[in-house]
Amino acid sequence: MQKIRTALLSYGMSGKVFHAPFISFHPGFELIGSWERSKKLIREDYPSVKSYFAIEALLEDDVDLVIVNTPVETHYEYAKKVLLAGKHAIVEKAFTTTVAEAMELAALAKERGVKLAVFQNRRWDSDFKTVQKIISDKVLGEIVEAEFHFDRYNPLLSPKQHKETANSGAGILKDLGPHLIDQALCLFGLPQAVFADIRITREHSLVDDYIDILLYYPDFRVRLKAGFFVREANPAYVIHGKKGSFLKPRGDVQEDDLKLGRKPNLEDWGTEPKSKEGLLHTEFQTNMLLENVTTLKGNYYYFFDEVYNSIFNDQPEPVTAQDGVHVMQIIEAAIHSNAQKKVINL
Template sequence: MGPIKPPYNVAIIGYGMSAKVFHIPLIQVTPAFNLYAIVQRNPTPDNDASKDHPGIKLYRSSEEMVDDETVDVVVITTIPTSHFELCNLAMERYKYVIVEKPFTPTSKEADELINIAVNRDLFLSVYQNRRWDTDFLTLSKLVKEGTLGRVVEFETHFDRHRPEAPTGGWKTKSLPGGGGVYDLGTHLIDQVVVLFGLPDRITGFVGSQREHNPEGVEDSCTVLLHYDSTGLLATVKAGVVSPEVNQLRFWVRGEKGSYKKFHLDPQEDQLKAGEKPGDAGFGLEPDDRAGTLTIIKDGQPKSEPCPNIEPVTYSTFYDQFAKAIEGQGEIPVPVEAEGPKNVIRLIELARLSSKEGRTLKVKEHYAEVD
C-alpha cells in the first residue's frame, strides 16, 4: 500500500456501543482522521447511523464497503467470532485495520492475521484501550521508578455485582471468544503483560459465579500469572458476584511499599455521557478516589493519598495510529498485534488449566491448545 495523505478516511464495521462510545468520539477529535463510512446491516428509526452522522456513507455490508477505494482505515467493532473474517477481508483490499479486543477467539487466528499484515505491509492494531487508563499509568510509573521495590504481588480486578444473568445480546451466549476471561480478563491480562512481560507459569479458574446461568457462559475468572525469576505472582480477577460499595481495582505489594486503588478509570463513563477527550475534566478522577501509597519509612509503613498522573486519555490510541500511517512504518502502531495475540494465548492456557486442574508452564504447554 503506497503512502496516503491525511485526513485518512475511516470506515467502522458495526454500530453498537463499542462504535458509538469507544471509537467514533475518538475519531472525531483526531484531526488526521475523517469519519467516512459506517457498516450497519439493519438500521432502525431509533438507531440509524446515517441520521446520527449526516454526511457519512452508510453501507449494508462489509464486502461492499471494502471495495470503496477511498477507505483507508477499517475499524472492526463486531463480535469476536467475526474478527478473523473481517480483518482478513479488509486486509485483502489493502486497508489498515483496527480491531476491538478480544483480538480473535484463538491465538492461531491471531497469528495468521499478523502474518497477513506483515506480508501485505499493512498496519494492524488491537484496541487495548485500557493501556491508557490513568490509574494503570500511575501504577506503572510507581513500578518502573522502583517506588514499591521488588513487586511480589500484583492484583488487578474488574469485579461487579451482577448476580442475575443478563438477557439479550451476544455476551449472553456461550460463543468462542466470549465470557468473562475474554471480555474483561483480556484487558487485565494485557496490562500485566505490558508491565511485566510473559509469565513462566499460569493457573486458571474460569467458570460461572452465577447460580442461574442457562447459557453456560463463563462469566468470571481468576488467573494466576507466575513469574519465577522475580517471585512475582500476578492475580487477575473478573467476577460478577462482588457486593461491595467500592470495588477494588489494584492492590500491589513490594518490598518497599504498596499501592491500593478502588474504582474504575472514569473515561468509559464520561464517553457514555457524551464527553470527549479535550473536554474540561475528561479523564480526571475526584480527589477522594485517589489510590493509597504506603511506603516503609524508618521501619514503619506510612500511608498517603496517591493522585493519578495527568491523563493522556484513550485518544492517544488514535493519535499514535495516525502517526504510524504518516511515518509509514517508522513509528509503531499504538498496540502491536503480537502483544494481544500473546494475551489470547494466555487465555487459552488459563482455560486449559482450569479444565484440567493444573498449573501449566506457558512455553511448554502452548502446543496443547492448538
C-alpha cells in the same frame, strides 16, 4: 494534516462510545461511515457519513483504516477480509478466539504491508496509567505480588445475545479478561506459567462469568480476577513490594462520560475525582510514607494518536498484533489449566 479515512464495522455501543468520538475529534482522522445491518443510527450522530449495507461495499470504498468492532467470534473472519483488501485495521479485544488465528492475522498484515493494532484502550485509563508510574518509579521496591480486579455486581444476563450464547468468543474470559491480561503483560511481560479457575456463577448462564488467573513470574505472582457478584468492590489494583504497597480503586471516568454523550478533549478529559486516589504506603529515603497519590489523567485519544503515527510515520502500533498474540496465549493457557486443573507452562 493528511487524514486517515476510517470506517467502522458496526455502530453499536463500542462504535458510538469508544471509537467515533475520538475519530471525529482527532484532526488526523476522517470518519467515513459504518456497516449497519439493521438499525441505521450513525447518521443521527454524524449526518454526513455513510451507512454501508454490506462489508464488501465498505471495503470497495476509499477507506484507509477499518475498525473491527463486531462480536469476538467474527473478529478473525472480518479482520482477514480487511487485511486482504489492503486496509489498515484496528481489532477490538479479544483479538481473536485462538492463538492460531491471531498469529495468522499478524503474519498477513506484515505480508500485505499494512498496520494491524488491537484496541486495548484500558492502557490509557487513568487508574492504570497511575499504577504504571508507581511501578516504573520503583517506589515499592522489588515486586512480590500484584492483584488486578475487574469486578461488577450484575447477576442478570446481558440482553446482547452474542454475549450470552455459547460460542467461541463469548464469556468473561474473552470479554473483561483481555483487559486484565493485557495490562499485566504491559507491566510485567510474559509469565512462565499460568493457573486458572474459570466458572459459571449466574443462574441460567451458558458462558463463563468468573475468572481467577494466576500468572507465575520467577520472583513474583500476579493474580487477575473478574466476576459479576462483587457488590462491595475490592481495590482494582493491589501491588505489594519489599518496601511497600499501593492500593488503587477503579476510577477512570471516560466510559461513563462517553456514554453520557460528553465529547473528548485534551484539557480536563479523563480526570478522576479525588475520592478515587490510590493509597501509597512505603519506605522512602529511610522514612515511612503514607499518602494518597494524585491520579494521572486518562485519555483514549492517545491510542488513536499513536495509530496515526504508526500509519503515516511507520512507527509501531500502540498495541501490536504480537501483543494480541500474547494475550491469546494466556487465554488459551487459562482454558487448558481450568480443564486439566493444573499449572500450564508457556
